[in-house]
Amino acid sequence: MKTIKILLSFALIATLFTSCYTEVVVDDFNNETPISINQLLRSHEIWYVDINSTIGYGETPFLQKAFTVSFINGVLYANNNIAGLGANGNGYGIDVGEYDAYNMILDVQHDIDGFSTFDVYEVDYNTIELYNPNNDTSYFLDGYQRNNFDYDFVFYDNIHYFLQEYEAWEKTYTSELGALNEFDNENYLQFLPGGNDSEFRSSQDDTGLNANNLQWDYTGIYGVGNISGNDLLKTLTLDYDSLSNEYFELSVITDSKIELFHPSSETVYEFEGRGYIQYLKSDGKTKGKKVQKDKKRKFRKDKVANPRENTRV
16 A cells, blocks of 8 residues: 555656646747847848839838848948849948847948838748838848859849949950841940830940940840740840841850840850949949949839849859
8 A cells, every 4th residue: 555655656746747847848938039130130141132022112222222131240231233243242242331220120321322210020031021111111131141042043134234234335256157237337335224124325436445435326225035944045135226126145254244146147246344333332432333324123024033042152
C-alpha cells in the first residue's frame, strides 16, 4: 500500500511539472517581442521599389526615380540608374540622404528632394509598405539580399531607362556586310525621358563631336519591346515619318555600348554612350545632369514579376 502511494505521488508531481512547463512555453510564445522598425528595414540588404504596385495618386520623388533603396545605419542608398546597376556602391547604389526610424515611422531627408515621412507596415516576410500621409500614397518594397537579387532582370526589363541615361549615343562601328540603307547616315541617337515609349532624336553630324554641340536633325517616337524566349535581346523601333519605321534587334555589350542589328539590311551598328547622366552624383549633394525632363519611373501596363536571382554582380 505504501509503495502504491509513493508511485501515485510521483505521478502527480510529474503531471503538475508537465502542466507548468507547457504553460510557460505558451506564455513565452504569446509574448514574443515584435521586430523593431530598424530590424525590419535591415532585414534585407536591397529593397526593390515595385512601382506597379503603388496605390494613390501622389508621388514621392526619390521613390519614383529609384529602382532599389537600402537602409544602412541612418544612411539611405539608392540605385537610380540602370547603367552600373549591381556595381555601384557594391550593389547598394549611391548615398542619397539620411533617415530616422522609430515607432514604425520612417523619416527621410533626401539630399535633393527634401523631407518625407512614412508610416511603415510589414506586409509579409519580404514586403513592406511605405505610406506617405502627406500625399496619401503607398509604395511597396520587396526585400532581397544582394546575392539573390536579379540585377540582370531589372537591367534588361528597364532598357528604355538605360537608353535615356546618356546625353547621346554615338555610332562607332558599322559592319561591312549589309545593304546600303538610309540609317547608314545617322551618326547619333538621343533618347528622351518619358516612360516606355517616348521621343528620340537623331543627328547626321560628323562623329567625334561633343554631345552639347550636336545639331539634331529629326525628332520622333521610339519603342522598346521584348523578344520571346530571349530576355537579353530587345527590339528597338524608331519612327521616322518620312522613311517609315526603322526596326532593330538591340543587345547590350557593356554599360555604355549597345549593338543594333538592322534585319532589313542585315547591317550591324555599335553605339557608345556619351555624357553619362547620373541622377544624383556620388557626393550626395549635387544634382545630376539633365536632358529635357527629370527621369521618373512610371506605371507600366505590362506589369512584370519581381526579380529572381542575381547574375550581374
